[in-house]
Amino acid sequence: MYLQELQLQHFRNYPSADLELGPGINVLLGENAQGKTNLLEAIYVLALTRSHRTANDHDLVNWEAKTAKVSGRVVKSVGSVPLELTFSRQGKRAKVNHLEQARLSQYIGQLNVILFAPEDLAIVKGAPTVRRRFMDMEFGQMNPRYLYNLSQYRTLLKQRNRYLKDLQHKQNRDLLFLSVLTDQLAAYGAEIIAQRLRMLHKLEHWAQAIHAEISQQKEELTFHYATQVPEDQLTDPDTICAALTQLYKEHQDKELYRGTTLVGPHRDDLHFRVNGKNVQTFGSQGQQRTTALSVKLAEIDLMKEETGEYPVLLLDDVLSELDDARQTHLLKAIQDKVQTFITTTSLSGITRQLIKDPTIFHVANGTVVADGSAPSGDPATKED
């Protein structure tokens, strides 16, 4: 799939913008603090309805405006579809093909994106929440069912945590209602864990091949899903559900005492191992970078496998961070098949010979103009 057009209104520092995008490599060229990342963010938001760098939707609205709008047209093998998102004080509204969608799980997945940013290293080096968010965001956009389970699980988790706290103050404890919340939480939790395992298994397969190539076959990358559910019971959702139920039974006193839910996918983690050793604790800086890059690159193949379409790639200031070998790898992986947006302050940092016919946009102070053409002109590389 690729994004054919993008329109912005009062989004971040853009009063308005209307772009025709190339199906191949698009370079966003400009000085710092001009709006390059804002433009990538707009594409990310159009795909996932939320930003990668703020939890507060209102940050996306231009400081002088009340409402921000991002819209675009996605071209897929089955045809093209217009998407539209509006952010205002009243909340956000999402339209697919001009029709308003009541649930985000019906919207997300229309446009798939993968963002590469210097912060990606946190997937390897950061806290477990970073990896859980990584799994949830990526698997969620490939699979509406995952998104649905996740939203049910989060609601139930909030209810259960509150009820556990309520029970601390109450005289007569209605443990029947707790058992209901527990069983429902276990059911959705088991679905989530089973889906994570299935997707991780595939992601590991793709990441392994890439990692082996970058490390010139010297290293083997493996994934390990860290959970309280015993390894031999990590099979189908029913078995996992039974295991979770048993764990909740064992932890009930502790949970009542602490007033919070101590078991479930919201406590799990993902470990990356290189040659059998956890790369977070034992890996060199180089191994950690290679791992992060392999995992992200593997997502391209996983999305293609899961959805039948290649995602759109957003590379925010990453090329300059990578050495020549890793840069070559990245560009080889995307060449000719994946629409890519690259931000950079200068073209000299990029291995030019690998990028054939890029569409170049000049970004300056909230405006964006296609290279060598009037603001409304056609990018030189349009081809279908």
Next chain:
Amino acid sequence: MQYPEPIAQLIDSYMKLPGIGQKSATRLAFFTIDMADDDVTAFSKALVSAKRDLHYCSICGNITESDPCAICADKTRDQSHVLVVEQAKDIMVMEKMKEYHGLYHVLHGVMSPIEGKGPEDLNITSLINRLQKNPDMKEVIIATNATPEGEATAMYLSRLIKPAGIKVTRLAHGLSVGSDIEYADEMTLFKAVEGRTEM
């Protein structure tokens, strides 16, 4: 300039209604001033009487003028089935369908600890009393919405009631996930009643 006080008060009253902001309230207030005197009198009477003459039915929790409500008082209705709904307005939707002839019970909400609603805040005790007193009771049909809270409430009720040997079913098919029963059309509801599943 300030609005004359009677108008300001009317605007303020309209703003207490759900979904009405200052703009719509102002529009409604000025519209009211232009209405025929009779209409305004009837309107104000209806408002007062709705509040004064309506109560909750002491048996089922439905909104009613007389206690017990018309449905509970109607002995020709099937006394062996009770359909449990979240809100009194859900009864109207079900009744329009004309396919269900049993009794009802209104919970007045669903369990949601985040909103401060636990089991003791719902109309559950009277349901249990009803079931205990009625030896003809065969089946309790739970029609709470397909939200996580609606599901949890349904499961709670089924665990509470089943030990008494009464069959508990749940409306399943047709009620779309996360949707309000209010918006379900009648045909879908009919299918939902047909396709209920035992809990």
